[in-house]
Amino acid sequence: NAHIICRTRDFCFVLNSKEVRLKSSPADLVTETDQQVEKMLISAIRRKYPQHRFIGEESVAAGEAVELTDSPTWIIDPIDGTVNFVHRFPFVAVSIAFTVNKQTEFGIVYSCVEDKLFHAQRGRGAYLNGKPLCVSGQTDIHRCVVVTEIGAERDDLALSTMTSNICRLLRLPVQGVRALGTAAVDMCQVATGGADAYYHIGMHCWDIAASTIIVLEAGGVVMDTDGSEFDMMSRKVIAASSSAVANGIAQVVQADSFLGDFSRNRA
Numbered sequence: 001n002a003h004i005i006c007r008t009r010d011f012c013f014v015l016n017s018k019e020v021r022l023k024s025s026p027a028d029l030v031t032e033t034d035q036q037v038e039k040m041l042i043s044a045i046r047r048k049y050p051q052h053r054f055i056g057e058e059s060v061a062a063g064e065a066v067e068l069t070d071s072p073t074w075i076i077d078p079i080d081g082t083v084n085f086v087h088r089f090p091f092v093a094v095s096i097a098f099t100v101n102k103q104t105e106f107g108i109v110y111s112c113v114e115d116k117l118f119h120a121q122r123g124r125g126a127y128l129n130g131k132p133l134c135v136s137g138q139t140d141i142h143r144c145v146v147v148t149e150i151g152a153e154r155d156d157l158a159l160s161t162m163t164s165n166i167c168r169l170l171r172l173p174v175q176g177v178r179a180l181g182t183a184a185v186d187m188c189q190v191a192t193g194g195a196d197a198y199y200h201i202g203m204h205c206w207d208i209a210a211s212t213i214i215v216l217e218a219g220g221v222v223m224d225t226d227g228s229e230f231d232m233m234s235r236k237v238i239a240a241s242s243s244a245v246a247n248g249i250a251q252v253v254q255a256d257s258f259l260g261d262f263s264r265n266r267a
């Protein structure tokens with residue numbers, strides 16, 4: 001049983017995971033806690049804002065459509081890093097973003113074990129536990145620490161795409177490649193300046209919606225892995241401390257073969 005106690009100044013709760021089930025692959029896990037946290041968040045928000053829409057990871061896994069419209073929409077990942085949660089690897093987050101007209105208005109990432117609350121509101125900066133965040137400003141790709149994710153896919157094409165992208169970056173060379181096991185917290189490292197860039201192919205909108213605005217408000221840039229404009233639903237992202245670094249990663253990382261059958265965001 002996974003079991004994590006989360007404490008903040010205001011509340012303390014125990015995350016218990018009694019049952020672990022597989023979703024799309026042997027490394028894509030869900031627990032009762034993922035489902036309960038999502039239900040709790042959606043019902044609390046719905047009570048206050050009955051007209052609002054939701055895109056929640058576990059609701060989508062249960063069959064709901066992934067549809068981002070112009071209506072006010074909450075994008076929720078109840079536990080980002082479920083594999084970490086199950087194994088007690090101490091990086092686990094709750095990620096919540098709010099969009100209107102498909103534009104993100106604010107994002108919150110709570111890294112539970114670290115008790116770090118990241119948040120950003122459009123035009124109002126990004127904060128970690130109330131203190132302003134700023135990206136590193138690094139412009140030289142060779143001096144970068146780059147964060148990425150191994151992902152949950154275990155088929156040959158996905159694995160060779162993922163490993164060859166990491167090899168190409170290491171050959172540049174970059175100074176380090178890291179993976180914490182939660183896309184939301186990974187991406188927040190760019191906002192803190194602790195990492196200079198993050199890229200991911202195959203994640204979903206709920207993994208990165210909140211951390212995208214946190215990086216942008218911390219002065220970072222966000223783009224597609226092919227260098228084009230970022231689209232939250234495309235399942236590809238580069239977040240970086242500068243355009244120079246983001247473009248440097250876009251030149252190296254390849255997604256096409258892998259994303260052939262990915263289409264758009266779906267569970």
Ligand SMILES: O=P([O-])([O-])O[C@@H]1[C@H](O)[C@H](O)[C@@H](O)[C@H](O)[C@H]1O
Nearest residue numbers: 079080081082149151181182183
């Ligand atoms: O399933 P989940 O734990 O919410 O989210 C996963 C985490 O962000 C992981 O770091 C990433 O590699 C996977 O692609 C995501 O699916």
Ligand SMILES: [Mg+2]
Nearest residue numbers: 077080081207
């Ligand atoms: Mg996730």
Ligand SMILES: [Mg+2]
Nearest residue numbers: 057077079080
């Ligand atoms: Mg999740």
